[in-house]
Amino acid sequence: MELSGSIACPTAAQARLLRPPADLPWLASLRYISCRSFAVRSKVTKAMPSLSVSIQPAFPQPVTRATWKKKHNVTCYQRQGAPQIEAKSMEEVYDSLAEHLLSVFKSIDNLDSKYIVGLAGPPGAGKSTVASEVVRRVNMRWSQKHTKDSSLNSNEDIATMLPMDGFHLYRSQLDAMEDPKEAHARRGAPWTFNPSLFLKCLQTLKEEGSVYAPSFDHGVGDPVENDIFVKPQ
Template identity: 40%
Template sequence: MCLTISTVLTHQHHGIHHVQRFSPDNDVSGNSGIAREDVEPPQSTTIAPEQKQPTHIDYQLVLLVPGFPTAYLKLQEHRICWLIPALCHACSTMQEQVDRLVEKTWEKFQHVSRSQRLMVGVSGIPGSGKTTLAAKVSYGLNKKHAQTSPGTYNGNPVAAFIPMDGYHLSRAQLDAMPDPQTAHARRGAAFTFDAEKFLALVKKLREPILPETRTLYAPSFDHAKKDPVADDIPIAPSVRIVIFEGNYCSLNHGPWKEAADLMDELWFVDVDFQVARQRLIHRHVKAGIARNEEEAAKRADENDLVNGQEILSSRQEVHEVVKSKEDPEWAPEQQGVGDGRD
């Protein structure tokens, strides 16, 4: 059970008021709590656009008990909106959120053609925990595949987890930039990744899977050498679900947007900046990237969280927002220390 402060949001399209709605009827798909527009509210709640209404915005405390949807009408900015909060995902533990996403993705996968892949892009600011989320969902999907399809499993994973780390520009490439000092200092920013190469793989994975389709390869990142390793992650034709993970999987411009538009789902891991900052400081020191907490804090403030601001300000619409919480299984040392770029 949790207490949340909720506001109701609406938007206008071609002069018609569309009412956003939360539906309790889609627990299987995992879309509970996601705004929908496919069902109109009762006629008695409809207000003509020209009818004048109070202009204030008020807030309402709504007590949400999972499993017991609460329906209410709410007046805000000239409109009445109808909400049915079906499930309070903010109350879920990290593992519960993972389990829900596994179920949702598996259900969606059942409707994917045998010649196609289901692709998900997971993004978030550095330190949000997106790497752990993507890895755990991928693991959960493979476990479910083994349990539900033992005859076709044969040890071959149905899901693959592809980190964006492998698309870092190499140190040699950073050296060749007009301002190599800034390029190295800002490593992890969008301009220090090979976005075109990332897009090329996404496009290739979007092609139909045919009998002659060969294994594709994605690059990984060698944290000891601090450089990418080409063709290190195999993606066999039997891999039908691909979970991409990286800062810029939902960016709304350039090749990043082209890649995002090819995804079946976009997820965003939401975290408080101060929580992310503390995780990054811990990680940078543990990984040996920074000699002490002061140096780690400087790195987080001047690079990681600067990138985080761009990620937030340039994020396009996503299908899922996962709330990152403090969880022993999601501690910094469990999220991968690497180059501090989670």
């Protein structure tokens, strides 16, 4: 895997997607890490520098609002610093993130509660890939560690991935915008998502313990409603 501290040369479509909005010129100064495909990974030299990844947030003692109803208490962690992972491959990053989450689970008294981890990044940065790899490792290691514990169902997954793709606006909604061509070209920008639907999903998950969330059909190019079920357990 080849890593770079600057933006890779994008295609014309990617360039439009990455172009910062006119009212946010400071975005143009940001620099991203670009990761090439797995096929190039075999060409990595031993001299390759360590990959530094920040975890936000750190996890000190939880603080809760006393005014909330007891059954709806949600742990709130204050952010203090940003621990870093030193790794020479993305596999090591996935492993470290999974171990970090499992260590956090040990400090949670009520395993029936939900623990939500957000992963942010620009379009095409690999958010879904990172999330899926970490989720797979968390479920696998949890199962391995609790196979001999009869009080726990080790066959049940404890983690699931909820991609943001399902919260894209429909193509018909982009068509109805003032500049449909620009809207389609920049699909993936914050204003091409449905934040109210995302918030509703999180509220339902908090209040009811489970939720049906949308997925995304890349063949059709539109979201699929209620296609992902986040279980109560």
